[in-house]
Amino acid sequence: MTAPNPEFNAAGKQRLVRAMFAEIAPTYDRLNHVLSVNIDKRWRRFTVKKLADVIARPEAKILDLCCGTGDLTLELTKAAPNAQVIGCDFCHPMLTAGKYKFSPTMQTILVEGDALNLPFADNSFDAITIAFGLRNLENVQHGLQEIFRLLKPNGRAAILEFSRPIVPLLRPAFQFYFTKILPRIGAMVSGSQQAYTYLPASVSHFPQQTELAGMMSKAGFLQVRYHNLSAGIAALHLGEKK
Numbered sequence: 720m721t722a723p724n725p726e727f728n729a730a731g732k733q734r735l736v737r738a739m740f741a742e743i744a745p746t747y748d749r750l751n752h753v754l755s756v757n758i759d760k761r762w763r764r765f766t767v768k769k770l771a772d773v774i775a776r777p778e779a780k781i782l783d784l785c786c787g788t789g790d791l792t793l794e795l796t797k798a799a800p801n802a803q804v805i806g807c808d809f810c811h812p813m814l815t816a817g818k819y820k821f822s823p824t825m826q827t828i829l830v831e832g833d834a835l836n837l838p839f840a841d842n843s844f845d846a847i848t849i850a851f852g853l854r855n856l857e858n859v860q861h862g863l864q865e866i867f868r869l870l871k872p873n874g875r876a877a878i879l880e881f882s883r884p885i886v887p888l889l890r891p892a893f894q895f896y897f898t899k900i901l902p903r904i905g906a907m908v909s910g911s912q913q914a915y916t917y918l919p920a921s922v923s924h925f926p927q928q929t930e931l932a933g934m935m936s937k938a939g940f941l942q943v944r945y946h947n948l949s950a951g952i953a954a955l956h957l958g959e960k961k
């Protein structure tokens with residue numbers, strides 16, 4: 720398999736990104752939790768907490784973009800059992816790998832769709848989330864605009880993504896783990912030589928905290944703010960549509 724170009728907004732990367740996730744779908748969850756020593760679960764729960772007021776609205780509609788195997792979709796479903804939750808991803812094998820997490824009694828649906836060209840009407844959702852997905856888009860600003868378009872007025876976007884550690888001493892240790900150890904374990908368990916090399920490379924090209932906040936403002940979001948998670952290894956960006 721050819722690896723996608725990890726550079727920011729690299730032209731033509733969509734097809735290879737989809738193929739890469741299709742290849743690692745069967746081992747994605749296991750590796751995620753092992754490689755992050757389960758911290759990823761805490762980050763997703765924090766994301767849901769920051770949406771608590773919005774997802775508790777009567778007849779709330781929630782969209783989880785680039786939902787992959789549905790871990791964040793599931794957290795949203797548990798936190799807002801009466802809401803309509805939709806998980807959306809363009810990689811069929813990722814959705815298939817996560818389907819078993821959802822019981823038929825849940826209202827949640829998983830749909831196949833491209834985050835850059837979504838089949839939903841303007842002003843449809845109270846909350847839209849995207850976890851570790853934005854970085855993979857071929858046009859990040861367009862992705863942000865699409866999220867803004869789909870949010871209802873008074874809706875909130877939550878973007879969870881790897882970011883830049885804010886503790887200088889932590890940076891070299893984290894870089895060593897992320898670029899030397901993680902790709903080896905990733906390749907061993909998933910069988911994909913590329914996916915876990917693409918991960919740190921794509922993070923290194925992605926805008927850090929303040930730049931991403933600026934891009935959200937440019938897309939129209941108000942009250943843009945972010946929370947550094949685990950000293951900035953990841954960040955949760957939030958923005959409102961008025």
Ligand SMILES: C[S@@+](CC[C@H](N)C(=O)[O-])C[C@H]1O[C@@H](n2cnc3c(N)ncnc32)[C@H](O)[C@@H]1O
Pocket residue numbers: 733736737740751784785786787788789790791807808809810813832833834835849850851852855856857
């Ligand atoms: C790193 S995974 C994140 C999955 C999940 N959100 C999580 O927290 O574990 C990134 C996901 O984004 C999806 N993705 C990338 N580009 C996409 C696009 N343009 N439209 C829809 N899904 C996309 C991939 O198929 C993959 O499942």
